[in-house]
């Protein structure tokens with residue numbers, strides 16, 4: 151790769167030591183002068199060695215003039231005298247705030263302050279760095295923020311004010327904040343009222359349920375504006391132009407965890423600031439050609455549907471409601487009869503058991519521009535020609551403890567690999583997991599495997615398919631109407647210890663679907679995946695500590711440009 155020309159270089163002071171600082175279009179680097187000369191001449195090929203540091207320009211949060219009060223605030227008593235002398239000699243300074251990777255995908259905002267005797271020089275550095283930042287056009291300047299004050303442990307407002315707002319201010323992002331006053335406040339505001347032209351993105355402070363509100367508001371608004379009828383299951387939906395940021399402050403937060411790798415408000419705020427972009431699939435759910443909901447994480451019938459139905463009554467318990475309802479539902483051990491038909495994904499989409507996890511820059515999720523249209527036509531054609539005979543579609547009937555569709559891994563702190571560890575964020579498919587009637591012990595084994603590294607699909611009673619569309623029809627019990635009044639749910643040989651359904655006056659042989667944590671009113675549904683319908687301010691889970699810098703040493707080897715100025 152052609153090394154880039156230096157924009158600036160100078161001898162400045164950092165922590166009372168002389169450093170050489172250099173900037174090109176992609177990297178800001180600095181190294182101590184005396185020590186590096188004394189020690190080895192070779193600097194290793196990493197972003198940071200003992201005496202050489204480098205930061206990618208696209209990971210700089212902000213640069214600003216350092217105020218006098220800030221300069222010595224972190225000094226110890228011992229070094230205060232030295233610092234005073236130093237700041238007398240070099241009274242001018244600027245601070246660069248940048249992204250620092252810590253453990254397990256967590257990001258923090260680090261600061262580095264450079265001092266100089268020359269005020270003009272400091273101003274020049276601030277100007278040139280800001281000029282480079284202004285070229286990064288994917289960064290949001292104006293955001294619309296919705297806070298659910300009742301999500302998770304009810305810390306949403308505090309999390310935003312203490313951890314996120316100061317970072318947005320530092321990055322000069324304007325934020326209009328709405329603290330919601332009722333469920334669906336954010337959805338309705340986005341659907342009709344909000345002036346979206348003003349914003350570069352929408353931020354949701356809350357859990358998956360709150361994200362779902364933003365999703366529905368934005369997707370519906372986009373379809374209305376483009377005159378697309380959401381009730382048509384085959385309608386080609388128009389992708390949303392605004393990015394969505396998630397500040398995790400809910401109970402599960404799996405959409406954040408599976409797209410960032412951690413549930414941490416500061417990390418999410420930094421992904422928003424740098425304008426990361428992660429496309430994401432969205433499932434549309436219909437009942438008899440009537441639109442019900444969109445879903446991005448788990449669409450679950452049976453086990454998870456029952457947990458969610460039960461846990462809604464325990465909302466006051468916060469995130470612990472899922473554990474309590476989980477144990478209760480596990481002990482109930484219900485199964486449900488029905489038939490699933492699905493349209494499998496094309497072969498190039500991989501397999502749910504192939505262990506190719508979706509990671510930042512995932513190849514399977516890349517749109518294939520040259521062949522996409524023709525591929526799409528072929529598969530549409532195949533689908534049409536197959537429609538009458540249901541060719542291309544597979545049908546499975548049976549008794550199921552759980553039917554889960556995971557459009558992405560659904561990784562979360564409870565299950566760090568998720569419900570379908572190899573599911574992809576943006577491949578246009580969902581992984582359909584069918585857990586048939588089995589013993590309690592076997593089901594427990596299967597569940598436990600979600601928490602360790604074992605393969606949860608390695609059971610005769612579990613099957614998993616990567617699909618583009620599916621339908622579910624619960625078994626119609628001819629005598630349902632008579633039996634429903636007296637019958638409890640079907641059991642796998644044990645009497646019920648407690649059951650959500652015994653108090654339910656809807657057919658007891660049916661469960662409910664949960665879609666991103668919300669309950670759907672119908673059991674018979676049609677689902678289609680809409681590839682890459684939305685984009686998040688995220689980049690997918692990074693493989694490891696990514697050191698994508700060009701060798702910072704190249705900066706030192708370059709001829710100075712016209713910008714060069716040395717103190």
Ligand SMILES: CCCCCCCCCCCCC/C=C/[C@@H](O)[C@H](COP(=O)(O)O)NC(=O)CCCCCCCCCCCCCCC
Pocket residue numbers: 357358359360400401402403404447448454457458472473476477480560562564565568569594597598600601664665666667668
């Ligand atoms: C024995 C331990 C078994 C642990 C099994 C863990 C599997 C967890 C898979 C989680 C998938 C989560 C998919 C995410 C869905 C969310 O969109 C959605 C909404 O999120 P929000 O609250 O942030 O708005 N959340 C949920 O649907 C919550 C799912 C929670 C599942 C908890 C499962 C607990 C199971 C406990 C079984 C206990 C067996 C005990 C035996 C004595």
Ligand SMILES: Nc1ncnc2c1ncn2[C@@H]1O[C@H](COP(=O)(O)OP(=O)(O)O)[C@@H](O)[C@H]1O
Pocket residue numbers: 297298299300301302303329330331332333334335355356357358359360361363399400401402403469667
């Ligand atoms: N101000 C509010 N009062 C009551 N419910 C709200 C409010 N704002 C949002 N909600 C609803 O709260 C539910 C849960 O929100 P969420 O942020 O996902 O928290 P959790 O992860 O704890 O479920 C969602 O269904 C959302 O529509």
Ligand SMILES: [Ca+2]
Pocket residue numbers: 431556557558573574575576577578579580
């Ligand atoms: Ca997918």
